[in-house]
Amino acid sequence: xxxxxxxxxxxxxxxxxxxxxxxxxxxxxxxxxxxxxxxxxxxxxxxxxxxxxxxxxxxxxxxxxxxxxxxxxxxxxxxxxxxxxxxxxxxxxxxxxxxxxxxxxxxxxxxxxxxxxxxxxxxxxxxxxxxxxxxxxxxxxxxxxxxxxxxxxxxxxxxxxxxxxxxxxxxxxxxxxxxxxxxxxxxxxxxxxxxxxxxxxxxxxxxxxxxxxxxxxxxxxxxxxxxxxxxxxxxxxxxxxxxxxxxxxxxxxxxxxxxxxxxxxxxxxxxxxxxxxxxxxxxxxxxxxxxxxxxxxxxxxxxxxxxxxxxxxxxxxx
Numbered sequence: 001x002x003x004x005x006x007x008x009x010x011x012x013x014x015x016x017x018x019x020x021x022x023x024x025x026x027x028x029x030x031x032x033x034x035x036x037x038x039x040x041x042x043x044x045x046x047x048x049x050x051x052x053x054x055x056x057x058x059x060x061x062x063x064x065x066x067x068x069x070x071x072x073x074x075x076x077x078x079x080x081x082x083x084x085x086x087x088x089x090x091x092x093x094x095x096x097x098x099x100x101x102x103x104x105x106x107x108x109x110x111x112x113x114x115x116x117x118x119x120x121x122x123x124x125x126x127x128x129x130x131x132x133x134x135x136x137x138x139x140x141x142x143x144x145x146x147x148x149x150x151x152x153x154x155x156x157x158x159x160x161x162x163x164x165x166x167x168x169x170x171x172x173x174x175x176x177x178x179x180x181x182x183x184x185x186x187x188x189x190x191x192x193x194x195x196x197x198x199x200x201x202x203x204x205x206x207x208x209x210x211x212x213x214x215x216x217x218x219x220x221x222x223x224x225x226x227x228x229x230x231x232x233x234x235x236x237x238x239x240x241x242x243x244x245x246x247x248x249x250x251x252x253x254x255x256x257x258x259x260x261x262x263x264x265x266x267x268x269x270x271x272x273x274x275x276x277x278x279x280x281x282x283x284x285x286x287x288x289x290x291x292x293x294x295x296x297x298x299x300x301x302x303x304x305x306x307x308x309x310x311x312x313x314x315x316x317x318x
Contacts, residue, residue, distance in 0.1 A: 003110045003143070004107060004145065005120065005143055006147065006151040006153060007091065007106050008158075009138070010139065011047055012044065012080065012083075012137075014045055016079055019137060021073075027071055028045075028052055029072075030042045030046070030060075030071070030072050031073055032073070034268060040269070041060075041266060041269035042060070043056065043075060053067065087106075088106060092238060094117055095109060095113050097110075097238075099235045110123050124143050124162045138159050140157065140160060140161050141163075144164070144166070145165075145229070152182065176200055178199065178200060182201055184223065187293075189223070205224070209224040212224050247278055247285065248289075249270050271314075271316040272313045287306065288303065288316055289301065
């Protein structure tokens, strides 16, 4: 029986800012692109800001309306990268099967570590304690027998919690959840599933797999397997070569962008994040692609080769 963890650093950017500046502790904090501009975009928020209604993708003035005491700080990507690596070093004390999923999330396969380090829940609790004591950050960890359920476990209870999703309890815990809580169910998949009267993960699990494949293609069949606990995808080793072929970032804005200034600010926030990730992987890009989804879920995509490869935010933005 596999033992898979999914570890998710809570409110990562905002937590790093609070840890670096203790005066922010206990306050509502938002990390925003273009902090000097009231139209900058919220990239991340603290737990208190989240409770006040601040959402990723909001513009600064909207976030301030939700939370009058909101403190807005600029992003420090070098610090986020530093603490991401330090956290992964803690994970690697328990296993070399550590697969990052963005800067703040990782899957760990601790199947072979249990005879030395204790059961999967014990390993998860030890990781949570180490991250908190050594780095001043908190993680939520899902413990399960596959990657999809481990991720649902880390999302199940936040912040700073461990949730075990077992073969015995997954129907009780996960099947009542909205279907879009599951990884790989985005807006368009959710809309297609709603037409089939699928609103929960349980609805998805019980629906005929052939019908799902007919309506949603291969993705439909895969989602059915995931909902039934049949995901078998492996966690990759830290030593496995990973060729980076593309790097991207997307934001779903909390209101429709209108006018060129709105769009410029959205693009600037995304360009900053993509440039940071390019530099992290020590690569440059030769082509820039923009994908826009409009309010009717129509997708428009355009791309253009660059005169010279770059990893600079300014070049991507222009």
